[in-house]
Amino acid sequence: MTSKAIQYLYIGDESEAEALIDQAINDYELTDWSSDNSYGHMQHARAISLLADLQNSATLKVQSIQEFESLLANHSWTDSGIADINFEIGKSLFHIKKFEEAIEKYKKSLEINSSGIVKVFLSQSQIELNDQAAISTIKEVDVGSLMIK
Numbered sequence: 001m002t003s004k005a006i007q008y009l010y011i012g013d014e015s016e017a018e019a020l021i022d023q024a025i026n027d028y029e030l031t032d033w034s035s036d037n038s039y040g041h042m043q044h045a046r047a048i049s050l051l052a053d054l055q056n057s058a059t060l061k062v063q064s065i066q067e068f069e070s071l072l073a074n075h076s077w078t079d080s081g082i083a084d085i086n087f088e089i090g091k092s093l094f095h096i097k098k099f100e101e102a103i104e105k106y107k108k109s110l111e112i113n114s115s116g117i118v119k120v121f122l123s124q125s126q127i128e129l130n131d132q133a134a135i136s137t138i139k140e141v142d143v144g145s146l147m148i149k
Contacts, residue, residue: 001027002047014054021051038075042085045071049092058096065092083112090121099125116141 005020028044045067052060068089072082090105106122109115119141126134 002043002050005050018051018054021047021054025051038071038077038081041067041071041075046088049088052092053095061092061096065089068092079112083109083115083118086112087115087118087121090118090125094121094125094128097128099128103129116143 001020001024005017005024008014008017008020024047025044028040028047031040045064048060048067049064051057052064068085071077072085077085086105086109090102090109093099093102093105102125103122106118106125109118110122119137123134123138123141126137
């Protein structure tokens with residue numbers, strides 16, 4: 001349902017997207033997770049984060065951070081999964097203007113998996129703190145790797 005909501009965002013229908021994301025969150029919360037479905041938990045956290053973006057809600061962003069942190073604590077993940085979760089936490093921290101904490105999470109992600117998009121977000125956080133390291137960070141990004149193919 002969240003992917004359908006994203007399609008509505010592409011065509012500019014934020015209200016329908018928001019309704020679909022809200023429904024997806026409710027569906028995730030009504031699901032029996034006793035089978036320890038890590039993918040479902042990840043989608044739930046991402047849906048909360050996206051709804052927070054649409055509603056400009058710091059409260060929902062904090063909730064998404066807690067959900068992502070719970071994922072790290074309660075599930076076994078591949079290194080790539082851990083990198084992705086740290087990136088998601090960093091993005092949420094960025095949106096609530098906790099730039100130093102966001103930088104820590106981006107760096108944790110990059111320690112595991114070098115990613116151009118994570119470097120872009122890291123650079124943005126560094127810029128927010130007037131950190132001159134932002135210049136060298138962004139220079140490390142291979143623009144070709146960010147292009148949609």
